[in-house]
Amino acid sequence: MAVQINENYLLLKSSYIFAEIARRVEKYQNENPDANVIRMGIGDVTKPLPNAVVKEFHKAVDEMGQDSTFRGYGPEQGYEFLIEEIIKNDYLSRGIELDNGEVFISDGAKCDTGNIQEIFGLDNIIAVTDPVYPVYVESNIMAGRGGKMGEDGKYEGLVYLPCTEENNFVPELPETPVDLIYLCFPNNPTGTALTKEQMAKWVNYARENKAIILFDAAYESYIQEDNIPHSIYEIEGAKEVAIEFRSFSKNAGFTGTRCAYTVVPKGIMGYDKDGNHYPLNPLWNRRQTTKFNGVSYPVQMAAKAVYFEEGQKEIKENIDYYMKNAAIIRDSMKKLGLNVYGGVNSPYIWVKTPNNMDSWEFFDLLLNEVNVVGTPGVGFGPSGEGYFRITAFNTLENTKKAMEMISKLSF
Numbered sequence: 001m002a003v004q005i006n007e008n009y010l011l012l013k014s015s016y017i018f019a020e021i022a023r024r025v026e027k028y029q030n031e032n033p034d035a036n037v038i039r040m041g042i043g044d045v046t047k048p049l050p051n052a053v054v055k056e057f058h059k060a061v062d063e064m065g066q067d068s069t070f071r072g073y074g075p076e077q078g079y080e081f082l083i084e085e086i087i088k089n090d091y092l093s094r095g096i097e098l099d100n101g102e103v104f105i106s107d108g109a110k111c112d113t114g115n116i117q118e119i120f121g122l123d124n125i126i127a128v129t130d131p132v133y134p135v136y137v138e139s140n141i142m143a144g145r146g147g148k149m150g151e152d153g154k155y156e157g158l159v160y161l162p163c164t165e166e167n168n169f170v171p172e173l174p175e176t177p178v179d180l181i182y183l184c185f186p187n188n189p190t191g192t193a194l195t196k197e198q199m200a201k202w203v204n205y206a207r208e209n210k211a212i213i214l215f216d217a218a219y220e221s222y223i224q225e226d227n228i229p230h231s232i233y234e235i236e237g238a239k240e241v242a243i244e245f246r247s248f249s250k251n252a253g254f255t256g257t258r259c260a261y262t263v264v265p266k267g268i269m270g271y272d273k274d275g276n277h278y279p280l281n282p283l284w285n286r287r288q289t290t291k292f293n294g295v296s297y298p299v300q301m302a303a304k305a306v307y308f309e310e311g312q313k314e315i316k317e318n319i320d321y322y323m324k325n326a327a328i329i330r331d332s333m334k335k336l337g338l339n340v341y342g343g344v345n346s347p348y349i350w351v352k353t354p355n356n357m358d359s360w361e362f363f364d365l366l367l368n369e370v371n372v373v374g375t376p377g378v379g380f381g382p383s384g385e386g387y388f389r390i391t392a393f394n395t396l397e398n399t400k401k402a403m404e405m406i407s408k409l410s411f
């Protein structure tokens with residue numbers, strides 16, 4: 001017999017959304033070598049690493065070159081020196097207690113949100129918001145949980161929770177039972193944030209239905225308003241039902257450096273077919289120790305510096321800088337008469353396309369006419385059709401230029 005492939009891969013769209021955008025932009029750039037294309041598509045940062053981070057990074061690299069301080073394999077779960085800073089600064093400061101064994105350092109929230117499904121059974125019903133960060137959906141399709149994609153762009157085995165203008169991009173509780181719920185707030189791609197009350201509805205649902213929330217908080221540092229929880233564990237009972245994903249990518253510029261972490265509380269349980277309960281923490285630990293050898297020592301030292309006073313100050317300046325871009329984008333789009341969402345507690349601005357243009361049509365128009373790249377909303381799911389995502393992560397100069405160029409278009 002010839003080697004068999006994992007046929008679930010054939011159920012995926014032909015390419016990952018950001019790979020498809022990169023392909024189209026590269027083609028355009030090759031055909032128009034003089035065009036100065038401004039990229040506001042993938043949420044990649046432009047500000048360099050903070051000085052505090054670079055200093056620790058260098059020091060740690062030097063240590064790796066000395067007999068007396070060289071380190072080989074580190075703990076798969078991450079070094080205690082970083083885990084302790086995370087717990088103290090990101091959780092204890094908000095009244096949340098965690099122990100060191102509940103935090104797992106990794107090389108990205110993308111990997112962790114993609115890998116977490118491995119510790120859950122194949123028969124679980126998965127709920128995702130629509131639109132959604134594609135990794136949650138596609139990692140489940142690869143594993144065989146979603147079935148085929150229908151004409152409507154939805155996988156038949158998944159439960160979609162539409163987030164539209166009508167519900168202010170806040171998902172309603174599912175009408176049919178679900179087991180695993182992926183939530184990302186502040187949201188990628190709509191930029192919406194949930195209040196404490198809105199988040200509590202989900203925690204209560206999960207507690208009542210023995211479901212689990214996979215909570216992606218990669219954008220928490222962009223929260224500006226009060227009454228928006230930075231962690232799902234600010235909600236009572238969440239430690240029984242939620243796994244939280246955080247990242248240094250968007251707050252400290254680690255998109256290329258790679259460092260993130262996942263919190264799996266020790267009290268959170270899953271069940272076997274006979275209804276016996278099992279803690280999930282040892283399962284994730286087992287998965288990580290088998291398949292992952294940890295993040296490099298210099299990168300973890302660099303991440304630790306994020307929590308230094310100097311690091312915190314620099315990070316705040318960078319976030320303020322991106323949020324100023326977000327305000328410029330929001331204002332410019334509003335002046336054009338478009339419906340604009342997000343960009344208040346989030347680096348993403350979600351825009352309704354003009355004249356009922358579809359998302360890819362609007363993408364092509366902006367690329368071809370004014371050399372600005374965004375992300376077509378439909379790339380995040382069927383309810384994203386007719387929307388377009390713009391990121392605030394470019395430079396102030398490029399953001400202003402892109403907005404000037406778009407403003408010249410008449411819709």
Ligand code: MLT
Nearest residue numbers: 041042043044110133188
């Ligand atoms: C995005 O643009 O949605 C993000 O950059 C994707 C990611 O963080 O992997």
